[in-house]
Amino acid sequence: MDPILSIAGVSKTYDGGFRALEPVDLDIERGEIFALLGPNGAGKTTLISIVCGIVTPSSGTITVDGHDAIRDYRTARRRIGLVPQEVSVDAFTSVLASVRFSRRLFGKAPDDAYLEEVLRDLSLWDKRKSRIMELSGGMKRRVLIAKALSHEPDILFLDEPTAGVDVELRRDMWKLVHKLRAKGTTIILTTHYIEEAEEMADRVGVINKGRIIIVDEKAALMAKLGKREMTILLQEPMAAIPPALGEWDLTLDDDGKRLVYVFDAKAEHTGIPSLLRKLGDLGIGFNDLETSKSSLEDIFVDLVHEPQEQAA
């Protein structure tokens, strides 16, 4: 199947000369949840703002469901819903009027039954008559989501959806994301929270300093690059790691009571049998062993780590 969104050679240099995006190539499949993961300033908002027609790219093409996003802007834009990071909504309007307005803006016929469903999913139905200026910050963010969904977009962009939101909104939002996905909506979220990408996404693209470093299925990414940790619970606390254990990547934790070994889960030789043998040879007893699963966080840190920092 054709990708629903195709980004080819898209770059951005802002006025003043700042290069925010190196040429990016990225295809988004229909119905997937894609997380664009990267630290602050990596270029996430720039990229989605370009796709949504808010920022003009310096080069490249974007195709939304077969429509060129620049030449055929209106048709392409109609397929997209954007939940921006910043809350700037029409303060004096009521929630329902604002959501109806957004729908109209995209040329959709009125459908109050649909809008009611959206507002109920976002726990906003009871507030539908409130003026937006009277709502709390969290409620305003819910309105932004409702507005983005008002015209039944095929692709929903969520820019840092849970930055600074309360637990309840986060929960509602994830429920909604799953529901939308079940209906076939494609979801692209930007985040610098690894847990968010880990929890939600089918695929993850890691972006740093305007470059997409890697794009892969979340599970494959973790299997490919994941590290594991083995914690050895020592019988006697250790003051320092003996030099004889220098060939393993070990650290001491919990006042010397735990020896932590970081190893490459995909390597042919993990080094575990030899380490355990060596501990026996040195007369170092232990009570238990624990291994932890690789996390996206380890991968992310590895990927965005500066070579200079590694050397330091």
Ligand SMILES: Nc1ncnc2c1ncn2[C@@H]1O[C@H](COP(=O)(O)OP(=O)(O)OP(=O)(O)O)[C@@H](O)[C@H]1O
């Ligand atoms: N209008 C602009 N003019 C000049 N530079 C800009 C402009 N907008 C963004 N930038 C710069 O481009 C870089 C990428 O910004 P962008 O907002 O895309 O990053 P981000 O990954 O979304 O980060 P964050 O999570 O902090 O929003 C940053 O260094 C930012 O300062």
